[in-house]
Structures are given as C-alpha cells and as structure tokens.
Amino acid sequence: MFSKALFKQSIKAHWIKWLCVTISTCVMLAIVIIVLGNLGINDIRDSLKNVFVQANEESYLKENSVDSYELYLTAISNYNEASSFSSYTSILTNEYNEKVNAYVTENGEQPSDEIKNGYILEIAQKYSAMAGLLQQDPEELKTMIIGLLTYYKNNPELTGEQLFNNFFVYEIYNQAYAQVYEEEINKGSSEEDAVLTAKVQAESAKQVATGAVTKYNEDKQSAGESFNFNVQNYLSVANNFVNEFMADNVYNLKLSEGCDESEAKQFAVSVKVISNTAISTYQLWLNEFKTENSGADLTAEQIATAKGYACESISDQIPQKVAVALTELGEMDMYGLIIGSIFYRIAGLLLPLVFVIMTANGLLAGQVDSGSMAYVLSTPTKRRTVTVTQMAYLICALLTMFLMLTAVSVMAVWIAGGNNFAINYAEILLFNLGAFLTTFAFAGYCFMCSAIFNTTKHSLSIGGGLTIFCLVCTILGLFGSSVVPSAMRIEAMNFFNYLSLITLFDTTAIMNGSISWLWEFGILFAVGVVTFIIGIFRFDKKDLPL
Amino acid sequence: MEEIIKVENLTKDYGSGRGVFNLNFSIKKGEAFGFVGTNGSGKTTTIRHIMGFLKPQSGKCTVMGLDSWKDASEIKKYIEYVPGEIAFPDLPTGTEFIKSQAELLNLTDMTYANYVTKKLQLDTSANLKRMSKGMKQKTAIVAALMCDKDILILDEPTTGLDPLMRISFMELIKEEKKKGKTILMSSQMFNELEEVCDRVALIFNGKIVDIANVNNLKNLDYKTFKVEFNKKEEYLKFKKLKFEIVRDQEKYNQVTVKILNGNINKLFKVLENYDLKFISETKYNLEKYFKEILIQQKGGKNV
Numbered sequence: 001m002f003s004k005a006l007f008k009q010s011i012k013a014h015w016i017k018w019l020c021v022t023i024s025t026c027v028m029l030a031i032v033i034i035v036l037g038n039l040g041i042n043d044i045r046d047s048l049k050n051v052f053v054q055a056n057e058e059s060y061l062k063e064n065s066v067d068s069y070e071l072y073l074t075a076i077s078n079y080n081e082a083s084s085f086s087s088y089t090s091i092l093t094n095e096y097n098e099k100v101n102a103y104v105t106e107n108g109e110q111p112s113d114e115i116k117n118g119y120i121l122e123i124a125q126k127y128s129a130m131a132g133l134l135q136q137d138p139e140e141l142k143t144m145i146i147g148l149l150t151y152y153k154n155n156p157e158l159t160g161e162q163l164f165n166n167f168f169v170y171e172i173y174n175q176a177y178a179q180v181y182e183e184e185i186n187k188g189s190s191e192e193d194a195v196l197t198a199k200v201q202a203e204s205a206k207q208v209a210t211g212a213v214t215k216y217n218e219d220k221q222s223a224g225e226s227f228n229f230n231v232q233n234y235l236s237v238a239n240n241f242v243n244e245f246m247a248d249n250v251y252n253l254k255l256s257e258g259c260d261e262s263e264a265k266q267f268a269v270s271v272k273v274i275s276n277t278a279i280s281t282y283q284l285w286l287n288e289f290k291t292e293n294s295g296a297d298l299t300a301e302q303i304a305t306a307k308g309y310a311c312e313s314i315s316d317q318i319p320q321k322v323a324v325a326l327t328e329l330g331e332m333d334m335y336g337l338i339i340g341s342i343f344y345r346i347a348g349l350l351l352p353l354v355f356v357i358m359t360a361n362g363l364l365a366g367q368v369d370s371g372s373m374a375y376v377l378s379t380p381t382k383r384r385t386v387t388v389t390q391m392a393y394l395i396c397a398l399l400t401m402f403l404m405l406t407a408v409s410v411m412a413v414w415i416a417g418g419n420n421f422a423i424n425y426a427e428i429l430l431f432n433l434g435a436f437l438t439t440f441a442f443a444g445y446c447f448m449c450s451a452i453f454n455t456t457k458h459s460l461s462i463g464g465g466l467t468i469f470c471l472v473c474t475i476l477g478l479f480g481s482s483v484v485p486s487a488m489r490i491e492a493m494n495f496f497n498y499l500s501l502i503t504l505f506d507t508t509a510i511m512n513g514s515i516s517w518l519w520e521f522g523i524l525f526a527v528g529v530v531t532f533i534i535g536i537f538r539f540d541k542k543d544l545p546l
Numbered sequence: 547m548e549e550i551i552k553v554e555n556l557t558k559d560y561g562s563g564r565g566v567f568n569l570n571f572s573i574k575k576g577e578a579f580g581f582v583g584t585n586g587s588g589k590t591t592t593i594r595h596i597m598g599f600l601k602p603q604s605g606k607c608t609v610m611g612l613d614s615w616k617d618a619s620e621i622k623k624y625i626e627y628v629p630g631e632i633a634f635p636d637l638p639t640g641t642e643f644i645k646s647q648a649e650l651l652n653l654t655d656m657t658y659a660n661y662v663t664k665k666l667q668l669d670t671s672a673n674l675k676r677m678s679k680g681m682k683q684k685t686a687i688v689a690a691l692m693c694d695k696d697i698l699i700l701d702e703p704t705t706g707l708d709p710l711m712r713i714s715f716m717e718l719i720k721e722e723k724k725k726g727k728t729i730l731m732s733s734q735m736f737n738e739l740e741e742v743c744d745r746v747a748l749i750f751n752g753k754i755v756d757i758a759n760v761n762n763l764k765n766l767d768y769k770t771f772k773v774e775f776n777k778k779e780e781y782l783k784f785k786k787l788k789f790e791i792v793r794d795q796e797k798y799n800q801v802t803v804k805i806l807n808g809n810i811n812k813l814f815k816v817l818e819n820y821d822l823k824f825i826s827e828t829k830y831n832l833e834k835y836f837k838e839i840l841i842q843q844k845g846g847k848n849v
Contacts, residue, residue, distance in 0.1 A: 003650065004649070005646055005649030005650045006650065008646065008649070009635055009636075009637065009646050012636070012637055012638070012642070012646075013635065013636035013637065014636075362636065367635065370631075370633035371629055371631035371632070371633040372633040372634050372635045372636075374599075374629040374631075375629075375634070375635060375643075375647060375650075375686075375689060376635070376650060377597075377599065377618075377622070378597065378622055378625065378626075378627035378629070378690070379622055379647070379650040379651045380619050380620070380622040380623045380651075381619060381622075381650055382618075382619040383618070383619075385619075541601075543599065543600045543601055544594075544599040545594070545599070545600075546594060546597070546599045546629060
C-alpha cells in the first residue's frame with residue numbers, strides 16, 4: 001500500500017516548489033503579524049471608538065439632565081397641586097387610627113392586614129365623595145387616599161405633613177422604578193440588570209423629587225401667607241439644582257472609582273457644564289416652540305424635538321449613515337480583518353493552493369499524460385500503492401508546510417506581544433488548523449481530478465479551475481461580508497461567499513469565540529477524505545494510456 | 547511449448563474504426579514475437595492491454611497464466627517494459643532515475659545494469675530533461691533491462707536511435723533472446739523485426755492480417771532475379787524460353803524470373819549468351835510478403 005521509493009521520487013520532484021511556497025507564505029505571515037503589530041493599526045480604531053464612547057456618554061448625561069430637569073418641574077407643580085390635600089392627612093390618619101384602636105379594644109389584638117385594607121378602602125370611599133370640594137377627580141382622589149393610607153400603614157411613625165411629603169416622593173420613586181424596569185425588559189436586558197438599573201434611576205428620581213419638595217416647602221415657609229406658586233419661577237432653580245445634582249453624583253462616583261479630589265472636581269465641573277448646556281438648550285427650544293404656537297400648549301412632538309436637540313452629541317451632528325459607518329469603523333477589529341479574513345482566508349491560502357493544484361496534478365494526471373507513470377507501473381507496484389503513496393506525500397507536504405506556518409505564526413504572535421496581542425494563541429492555532437483543513441479539502445478535490453483525468457489539461461482546468469474560482473469568490477465575497485465596515489460593504493457581494501468552500505473556514509466566528517468552527521472544520525475534513533477516497537478508487541479502475 | 551503471453555479475442559473499440567478487434571495470438575517461451583503496422587493500427591493498444599494498463603472490452607490477455615488486468619502488478623514481476631513514449635519522472639539525472647527505478651524493483655545488484663549501460667555507451671549522469679531522444683531511449687532500455695526478467699516487451703524501441711546505436715541495440719536484444727527471454731516487440735521497420743523475431747504479426751486497422759514465420763521466409767526454396775537486356779530482340783528471345791516470369795516490363799526490356807534453388811546454374815548458363823544490362827537478385831522479405839498479402843486483401847490495390 002505504500003512505496004518508499006515512489007514517496008522519495010515525489011519529494012525530489014516537488015521539494016523546490018514546496019520550499020518556495022512554504023518560505024514565502026511564512027515570511028508574509030511573519031510580516032503581517034509582527035510589522036502590523038508594531039504599527040499599532042488599532043490605535044486609530046481605539047481613538048475613533050473613544051470619540052463615540054464619549055459621545056454616547058455625553059448624550060446619556062444630557063438626557064439624564066433634561067429628564068431630571070423635567071422631573072423637578074413636574075414634581076414641584078404636582079406637589080403644589082397636591083399640597084392642598086396635605087392638611088387632610090391628619091384627618092385621614094386619625095380616622096384610620098380610630099378604627100384600628102376600636103378593633104384593638106374590642107378584640108384585644110391588632111387587626112389583620114386584610115381588615116386594615118378594608119378600613120382603608122372604607123375611608124377612601126367616604127372621602128372621595130368630597131372630591132368636588134378639593135376640585136379633584138373622585139377616582140384619582142380615592143387612589144391617592146388608598147396609597148397614602150397604605151403608606152401610613154407601613155410607616156406608622158410618620159405623621160402629618162412629613163407623611164405626605166414622604167408619600168409623595170415614594171410615589172415618584174415607584175413610578176420611575178416601574179417605568180425604567182419596563183423599558184429595560186423591553187430592551188432585552190436580564191431581570192437582574194433591569195432591577196439594578198431601575199433601582200439606580202428611581203433612586204435618582206427620588207432625590208430630585210425630594211429636592212423639589214424641600215425647595216417648595218422652604219419657599220412657602222419664608223413667603224408665608226403671600227406665597228403664590230408659579231412653575232415659571234422655578235425654571236432656573238430646577239436648572240441649578242439638576243446641574244449640582246449631576247455634578248455631585250459624578251464627583252462621588254469618581255471618588256469611589258479612586259480618582260483624587262481635584263480630578264473628581266474637574267469631572268464634576270465638566271458634567272455641570274454639559275448638564276447646563278443641555279438644559280439651557282432645552283429651555284431655549286421650548287420657548288422657541290411656544291412663540292411658534294402663539295400661546296397654545298406645546299405638543300408632545302415639540303417637546304420630544306426640543307429634548308432631542310438638547311441631548312445631541314457629536315455622533316448626532318453627523319449624518320446617520322456616516323455615523324453608523326464611523327461607529328463600525330471604530331468597532332472593527334483591524335487585526336481580525338487583516339490576519340483572519342485577508343491573510344488566512346485569501347493571501348496566505350493562495351500559494352499553498354497553487355502548490356496543491358500543481359502538485360496534485362503532477363502526482364497522477366501529469367505522469368499519466370506524459371507517460372512517465374509507465375515506469376512506476378511496469379514494476380510490481382500496484383495502482384493502489386501509487387495512489388496511496390502519492391496521497392500520503394501530498395498530505396505530508398501540506399502538514400509540514402502548515403506546521404512551519406504554525407510555528408512561525410506562534411512565534412510572530414509572541415514577538416508581537418503574546419497574549420496581549422489582539423489575536424491570542426488559541427485563535428492563531430485555530431487559524432492555522434482551519435487553513436490546513438481548507439487546503440486539505442482542496443488537495444482531496446484536486447487529487448480526485450488528477451486521478452480521474454488522463455491529461456494535465458483536464459485535471460488542471462477542472463481541479464485547479466474550481467479551486468481558483470473558490471478563492472476568487474472569497475475575495476469578492478469579502479466586500480460583502482460583515483467584517484468589512486458598511487462604508488465599503490456591498491451587500492450583494494456576500495452572494496459570492498455562498499459559492500466558495502473557503503466560507504467554511506470562518507475566521508470571524510473564531511475571533512468571536514463561537515464554536516461553529518467545529519462542525520465547519522468537520523465538513524472541510526470530510527470533503528478532503530471523501531474526495532481522496534473517490535480518487536483512489538477511480539484510479540484503480542480506469543484505462544491508462546501508458 | 548509453454549505459452550507465455552496469450553491474447554484471446556481481445557477487443558477494445560474506441561469508435562470510428564479505431565481500436566483493436568478480436569485479436570488472437572500467443573507467444574511461446576523463448577520466442578521473439580514482432581508487431582508491425584502503420585501508425586494507429588493498434589500495436590500500442592495491444593501492448594497496453596498485455597501490460598494491464600487498459601481493461602479489455604471483451605476477451606482477455608494472460609501473462610504466465612495470470613490475467614493482465616486483474617493481476618496487473620503480479621505479472622510485472624516477469625516483465626521488462628520499454629514504453630513507446632519516453633517521458634521520465636521528474637528527477638534530475640539519469641543516475642537518479644535508474645536508482646529510483648531499482649528501488650521500485652527492489653533491485654540491489656546493479657552489475658547487470660552497469661553492463662547494459664556500458665554496452666549502450668550511456669552516460670547516466672546527464673540531466674534527464676536535456677537528454678537527446680537517443681539518450682532517453684537508451685536510458686529507458688537500461689531501466690527496463692537491468693532487472694533481467696523473463697519477458698521483454700518493447701514498444702517501438704529503436705525510434706530515435708542513430709543507425710550505429712540501432713545496431714548495438716539490436717545486438718543487445720539478440721543477446722537477450724539467446725538467454726531464452728520471451729520477447730514482444732513492435733516496430734514500423736520490417737527489417738528490424740526480421741532480424742530478431744521468430745514470428746511477426748501484421749496489424750492493420752486493429753486486426754491481425756497475418757502472422758508470418760520469419761524463418762520460413764528466410765529459407766525459401768526459390769529465388770527471384772531481375773534481368774534487363776540491352777537489346778529488344780534478346781529480351782523477346784529470352785521470354786520464349788521456359789522460365790517462370792513473375793514480372794514483365796517491356797518498356798525497359800526487363801523481366802523478373804522466379805527459379806528454384808536447384809535450377810540457378812541452368813539460368814546463368816542460358817544468360818551467358820545474352821547481352822545484359824544488369825542482373826540482380828530480388829530478395830523476398832517480410833515487407834514484400836506483407837505487401838502481397840495486403841494487396842490481395844484490398845483486391846489488388848497498392849498499399
């Protein structure tokens with residue numbers, strides 16, 4: 001099944017080709033990894049990425065500021081509306097306490113939660129009938145009373161105005177929490193993350209609301225009887241409060257992150273400026289729309305537009321498509337693209353594939369065509385022995401070639417920075433394995449063609465033709481693949497990827513840590529094995545013009 | 547005698563009249579068998595079948611009782627083969643090639659190989675690709691002969707050899723024959739085959755037209771002479787004598803006389819009295835023999 005003499009003959013016939021291909025591919029690979037590694041091609045990407053990260057942060061900050069600003073104003077005017085109700089707090093709690101005490105004297109024990117809820121409902125029903133007196137909607141009033149008393153039930157130590165204030169803030173907290181939680185869940189965040197985000201946001205809403213309530217009460221106290229609430233008076237107050245509030249938060253955050261005080265202060269100031277800009281812009285646009293409306297109420301659309309303008313960052317100021325392109329450019333992994341998609345799938349494959357095409361042809365069809373196969377077959381060497389030996393040679397040649405390539409690439413990665421390099425050892429090993437299996441598959445195919453056809457002409461055009469076709473398709477397909485930034489990408493070109501066997505060598509999947517390469521490599525290996533076997537069997541049975 | 551190579555009803559139809567059709571012959575031990583025929587007549591196709599490179603459409607070839615196709619590698623233990631087309635494996639020098647071939651043959655004793663090399667005056671150290679046609683042919687012959695097996699198959703082995711080389715090659719073949727090797731050889735040259743072979747088959751359009759026994763042709767019991775006279779009246783006078791005239795060319799005053807070996811003296815005595823321009827013996831050889839057969843088959847048309 002194996003002829004040492006023939007194997008030696010094949011080595012002698014093809015070693016120069018092998019050496020040239022191996023050396024040039026190794027050199028190319030080393031240059032790609034080492035030189036590009038030192039050039040720092042990812043620096044541009046990183047700085048671009050920073051711009052967008054900062055832009056996103058800025059945008060987020062501005063949004064928070066405007067939201068907080070709105071919340072402050074809403075809270076303060078809502079509180080003003082509800083404050084007339086605050087004097088009734090004691091009446092409600094007293095009535096509730098009376099009912100509870102009566103129960104205690106009668107039964108000698110605290111009423112159950114259910115009974116307490118019953119009392120609350122009774123009281124709420126009774127007082128909601130007086131809604132007209134307070135110029136309020138009866139249902140709303142009822143809900144409010146139930147809420148207040150339930151809050152009292154759980155916090156019995158609070159009384160009067162304090163109870164009301166706390167309840168008011170508590171309600172705002174709850175609303176904010178519910179809203180953010182829903183948003184997060186809709187966005188697809190996990191339950192855990194949603195709860196965490198909602199808690200943080202609700203807490204900050206609570207602080208803003210507390211600030212508003214405190215301010216209102218202070219003002220009311222100092223003005224006494226002459227106090228006259230107008231939300232317009234609070235615009236700049238809200239602005240200042242939010243600026244301070246955002247700055248404080250950032251200051252504390254930076255301190256907790258380990259920044260020193262002056263640095264934290266610097267951050268706080270810049271945040272204050274950003275926040276102020278956002279809110280001022282927002283106010284300006286609202287005023288602009290108000291004059292446009294000539295006194296009519298602002299529409300929700302107008303408010304949203306104003307908010308949009310206020311929250312603009314760099315990324316919003318450039319056209320959408322450019323922004324997307326730049327963002328992608330920032331997120332693109334240049335090493336992944338150059339080493340994975342361009343070197344291992346195209347440039348690095350080219351020479352080994354040319355070697356495969358030429359050698360596979362030379363091992364069988366070429367020798368049949370020229371007639372030199374007659375010398376081997378006129379010795380007691382079986383055809384099976386010839387094919388198996390030639391196959392063994394082809395596989396060994398590729399194996400040694402890729403072992404060299406693997407050694408060079410691992411060394412190059414080590415020189416370029418080892419595990420700190422953009423591509424780690426595991427990935428580079430998988431790249432080499434994939435490239436080997438790809439050439440193995442093509443080797444099988446070319447070998448099969450070489451075994452089937454008696455002339456170099458046919459063997460080369462059908463074996464080599466399809467191989468080169470695949471390579472060209474991969475080159476064309478690159479322009480449609482997701483690794484190329486959208487600015488350069490032509491979606492339709494992705495079609496070519498479906499025509500090429502090399503698509504099964506998915507370097508992007510390897511870089512992304514997906515394990516789909518397992519079955520893809522399996523297919524490549526199977527293609528190689530099956531085509532080799534077909535070739536061997538076919539060669540046994542055909543006529544040889546020797 | 548033992549039949550070493552046997553071809554039975556061998557048919558391989560390549561379409562449009564090409565191929566070989568229903569060939570039957572056998573070669574006995576120690577016999578030298580020749581194939582002669584024009585280009586594309588089927589000589590090489592037959593040899594490829596015997597070598598087991600081609601699968602017969604019907605019929606079969608056997609070598610030493612083994613089926614050529616099924617036991618293709620087994621029969622090679624007995625066969626030395628010089629292919630018609632000379633293309634060597636991709637190796638640098640003739641020496642490398644001979645060495646590699648010896649390895650494939652599991653041959654360690656190179657004395658006979660060296661003897662053949664010397665006999666053919668071959669310099670094996672030359673670059674294989676730059677060898678002349680003749681050198682390549684010699685190298686191929688050395689590669690085939692070095693193992694000293696029982697059967698020697700040569701497909702047009704003398705093409706490309708210069709006349710001197712051809713003589714030493716033919717000597718070598720004769721030597722091999724003397725050793726008792728069974729030889730199958732194809733050629734386009736009748737005289738070559740005549741020199742070496744015991745029997746020669748004429749293949750025409752894929753069919754064996756005739757198998758001639760060369761020894762019989764060489765030892766005929768009659769001779770033919772061509773005689774030209776200077777004078778017309780003498781020519782006419784001679785024709786009246788009772789000699790068997792096989793060809794008569796009146797234009798040149800020429801006759802071709804066929805005469806039994808025992809009557810030659812009688813002829814010459816008669817001719818003493820004539821004024822002759824020339825007399826020459828027309829040798830009856832293989833070429834003539836086959837030409838006659840082909841003319842007969844084609845209904846008298848010249849080939």
